[in-house]
Amino acid sequence: MKRACVIGWPVEHSRSPTIHRYWLKLYGIDGAYEKEAVPPEQAKDFIRSLAKHGYAGANVTLPHKLVAFEAADIADAAARAIGAANTLWLDGAGRLQATNTDAYGFMTNLNEQASGWNQGRRPVMVLGAGGAARAVLYGLIEAGVSKIALANRSRARAEDLAVAFGPKVETVDWEDRDGALAACGLLVNTTSLGMTGQGPLKIDLAKLPAGAVVADIVYSPLETPLLATARARGNIAVDGLGMLLHQAVPGFERWFGVRPEVTPELKAHVAATLGAK
Numbered sequence: 557m558k559r560a561c562v563i564g565w566p567v568e569h570s571r572s573p574t575i576h577r578y579w580l581k582l583y584g585i586d587g588a589y590e591k592e593a594v595p596p597e598q599a600k601d602f603i604r605s606l607a608k609h610g611y612a613g614a615n616v617t618l619p620h621k622l623v624a625f626e627a628a629d630i631a632d633a634a635a636r637a638i639g640a641a642n643t644l645w646l647d648g649a650g651r652l653q654a655t656n657t658d659a660y661g662f663m664t665n666l667n668e669q670a671s672g673w674n675q676g677r678r679p680v681m682v683l684g685a686g687g688a689a690r691a692v693l694y695g696l697i698e699a700g701v702s703k704i705a706l707a708n709r710s711r712a713r714a715e716d717l718a719v720a721f722g723p724k725v726e727t728v729d730w731e732d733r734d735g736a737l738a739a740c741g742l743l744v745n746t747t748s749l750g751m752t753g754q755g756p757l758k759i760d761l762a763k764l765p766a767g768a769v770v771a772d773i774v775y776s777p778l779e780t781p782l783l784a785t786a787r788a789r790g791n792i793a794v795d796g797l798g799m800l801l802h803q804a805v806p807g808f809e810r811w812f813g814v815r816p817e818v819t820p821e822l823k824a825h826v827a828a829t830l831g832a833k
């Protein structure tokens with residue numbers, strides 16, 4: 557029996573077991589997917605001894621994504637650009653390989669839910685400069701976006717990302733975010749604002765062009781106030797749950813040998829655990 561797990565601290569909140577166990581059952585695979593609560597001081601040792609714990613690989617969630625990247629023998633281009641890993645597997649030679657599938661998940665979901673998002677080749681506005689923002693910037697630049705306006709409450713963090721990702725990324729003051737929407741074809745929220753238990757995201761969409769797409773990577777609630785406002789004014793709204801589901805695909809394929817599908821049934825199954833529609 558093949559086994560994989562999600563490693564985090566805490567790990568109780570993780571939706572990964574719901575996703576992977578759904579696929580294991582659907583495809584009739586003799587496998588298991590566990591939750592591993594590992595405190596920070598034990599994370600590196602645990603990750604380095606996945607085989608000893610009986611695992612073919614793992615997902616890694618907060619706060620261990622950086623340690624996972626550093627502990628791996630081989631990290632791919634996405635993990636290196638993002639500076640963090642969320643998916644690990646042991647290859648045929650027993651080496652620990654690492655990738656980051658958040659950019660893949662974000663872009664696959666965006667292309668699926670709003671296929672014409674880059675038709676006008678207009679600038680993109682990204683809110684936030686945390687770990688998820690790095691993945692979104694990497695995905696957008698790989699997809700050929702030519703200009704990204706990046707606004708974050710702590711401007712220094714946005715400037716660090718602009719340096720890391722190059723001249724396509726220009727920082728905008730957090731206070732100037734409403735005005736900067738005027739020329740944009742896509743707005744992406746990567747802050748935790750709007751998430752259940754967090755403060756609201758305050759933004760005025762009045763200047764955002766009618767044909768622009770609005771994506772929120774927050775998935776709890778599924779329909780954030782940002783997405784509801786965008787939808788009400790006619791913009792295409794892209795929720796964050798699709799990103800979460802798609803980012804799980806490459807890991808499942810590595811560990812269990814089947815490339816799983818993200819279907820409306822899976823989305824409804826996971827949404828039900830969020831108390832969402």
Ligand SMILES: NC(=O)c1ccc[n+]([C@@H]2O[C@H](COP(=O)([O-])OP(=O)(O)OC[C@H]3O[C@@H](n4cnc5c(N)ncnc54)[C@H](OP(=O)(O)O)[C@@H]3O)[C@@H](O)[C@H]2O)c1
Pocket residue numbers: 658661683684685686687688689708709710713746747748749751755773774775796797799800801803
């Ligand atoms: N859909 C998915 O698959 C997926 C994947 C990854 C993450 N996410 C979601 O994305 C969100 C961010 O995750 P992360 O890992 O990037 O977190 P993070 O590294 O902690 O970054 C949090 C970001 O939110 C901003 N922020 C927090 N409180 C704020 C406030 N009161 N006012 C203004 N800005 C505020 C932070 O700004 P400062 O820099 O100023 O603190 C930072 O830019 C979370 O809700 C997470 O659940 C979703």
